[in-house]
Amino acid sequence: MAALKGATSNAVLKFEPFILHVQCQTLQDAQTLHSAAVASGFRNSGITVGKRGKTMLAVRSTHGLEVPLSHQGKLMVTEEYIEFLLTIANQKMEENKKRIERFYNCLQQAMERKAISSSHSETKEKNSLLCTHKNKRNQGKAHDPSITEDHEKELEGADGLGISAALFSEED
Structure with missing residues (x-):
């Protein structure tokens, strides 16, 4: 003052x-x-x-x-x-x-x-690629009897881990 x-x-x-x-x-x-x-x-x-x-x-x-x-x-x-x-x-x-x-x-x-929205977009892209990959694999299986059931399970396991890692990696 x-x-x-x-x-x-x-x-x-x-x-x-x-x-x-x-x-x-x-x-x-x-x-x-x-x-x-x-x-x-x-x-x-x-x-x-x-x-x-x-x-x-x-x-x-x-x-x-x-x-x-x-x-x-x-x-x-x-x-x-x-x-x-x-x-x-x-x-x-x-x-x-x-x-x-x-x-x-x-x-x-x-x-x-x-981030969640872009994560969902990436997951959709991966799922789309996964579906394409599985469809190609299934088409190959129909024409190639050399693909075994064990090899198919191994591929599915790898695909599943890739998706769950993308969904839960850094979000939790």
Whole structure:
């Protein structure tokens, strides 16, 4: 307070909320991040696509605070009002911290969903390849009596392990 009373120019109490700019590889990635941002309370967030196709996401909100306290060295507010403003600024800081934590959690969940989704896509591709492999093997068996039942079980066992490893490898 003493420093504020001794000021010879303008003094302003200012709080600025979290702002994050992210360059995204695809519009879909930007939309995923945007959904997480809006769900977390950053309702002023937006996506911009530049002339050269650069996709940028801005994560931001509007809960800032800027209040003049002195003008040309003259204190314009009471000490009680400054204490009130500090309480509000601290509340805004706490809310900002909570929004950042929510954004982080929403982002983690979105990335997990994306990983699971891509894992399912990879599994479908492997299953498709597995079906093709089995069909080719079965066609060969019909025409080649040299394929034994033991060899067929060995191949099926290897195929099954490959799929279960893909499904449960790093997810648990």
